[in-house]
Amino acid sequence: MANKRMTFLQKLMEFCGMNPERVRLRWVTSAEASEFVHEISQFVEDIRKIGPNPLKTKEAA
Amino acid sequence: MGQKIREYVQGLLSEGKIKGFLGLRQEHGHVMPHLFCDPGDLEHMSLGDKDGPGDARYPLNQILIRVAAVYPHDTFAVLVRGCDERGLRELFKWQQLNEERVIPVGLGCPDELAKACECEKPFPDCLIDGPQGERADSQKVARIDGMDLEGRLAFWLAEFDRCIKCFGCRNVCPMCFCNECSLEEESLVGTGEIPPDNPAFHLTRAVHMVGRCIDCGLCEEACPGDIPLRTLYKKVAEIVREELGYRTGYTVEEKSPFNIIGGS
Numbered sequence: 001m002a003n004k005r006m007t008f009l010q011k012l013m014e015f016c017g018m019n020p021e022r023v024r025l026r027w028v029t030s031a032e033a034s035e036f037v038h039e040i041s042q043f044v045e046d047i048r049k050i051g052p053n054p055l056k057t058k059e060a061a
Numbered sequence: 062m063g064q065k066i067r068e069y070v071q072g073l074l075s076e077g078k079i080k081g082f083l084g085l086r087q088e089h090g091h092v093m094p095h096l097f098c099d100p101g102d103l104e105h106m107s108l109g110d111k112d113g114p115g116d117a118r119y120p121l122n123q124i125l126i127r128v129a130a131v132y133p134h135d136t137f138a139v140l141v142r143g144c145d146e147r148g149l150r151e152l153f154k155w156q157q158l159n160e161e162r163v164i165p166v167g168l169g170c171p172d173e174l175a176k177a178c179e180c181e182k183p184f185p186d187c188l189i190d191g192p193q194g195e196r197a198d199s200q201k202v203a204r205i206d207g208m209d210l211e212g213r214l215a216f217w218l219a220e221f222d223r224c225i226k227c228f229g230c231r232n233v234c235p236m237c238f239c240n241e242c243s244l245e246e247e248s249l250v251g252t253g254e255i256p257p258d259n260p261a262f263h264l265t266r267a268v269h270m271v272g273r274c275i276d277c278g279l280c281e282e283a284c285p286g287d288i289p290l291r292t293l294y295k296k297v298a299e300i301v302r303e304e305l306g307y308r309t310g311y312t313v314e315e316k317s318p319f320n321i322i323g324g325s
Contacts, residue, residue, distance in 0.1 A: 001318075004304055004305055004318070005319070007304050008271070008300055008301065008304055008305070009268075011300045011304065012264065012267065012268070012296070012297065012300060014210070014213075015205065015206070015213065015293075015296050015300075016213060016214065016217045016260060016264065016293075017208075017210050017211065017212070017213030017214025017215070017216070017217055017218075018210070018214065019210060054211075054214055055260075
């Protein structure tokens, strides 16, 4: 269900002009530290590629 | 159009099956909601326009919830179009109305109206009067789907920025029955500024329309800023249908997907 909610959110974001890759859902247990680090690092890297949030730049302007 | 409805309601009233019929009445050139309790009164009944459903519309189901709360043991009939019937079904499921105490009186919409609404089903199953019109695809959603991300964001922000946060969309909505509204929750939507915190304000409402919005279009009609809310909620309905396989208001049994905690 969480997965479906995420898909819903991503599609809605896309329709409103936001990059759906800005939100991500992953399952990582407390025993998987390296997995957690990997996911977060990857997410940070991907977000950097996407660039600044257009809604933030709107506020600054 | 209208005579069949008049006769049907007259029958219900004179047989004592209902305490009243919630419909529309024309008086001094104005159309307004009216609870008909006397069969003789029905000559002033209106369908929303001169001879069919038209622009003068009210959230009759919302009014019915209030009437039923005062007379919980009585049965009422209510004038419904395709959208209103979908609304009734959801209100039964959300336990806002008792199915056994409501008799829907169905009115089909003319083609012109169905097209203007881009309606999925412009007639109720409980059809008493009016045509069984054809469904129409949404060109408005398709137009936005055809834009790129940047264009869509610019489009929606320009639309949302006309919002004066009058809450008209929420207040007129026949499906907004919560006692506490997330839109008034400061931690979700900031306060003190016009236009409101956008897109948070409108997207919060859009998400809450999952399994509720029955595409009646009253929000868009009520909006003083002409924000295309209906187009936004049509897209919400489309995503829910495609991703979760749920169509709002088409059955009385199936529950809204976001209503089921831990469901699959």
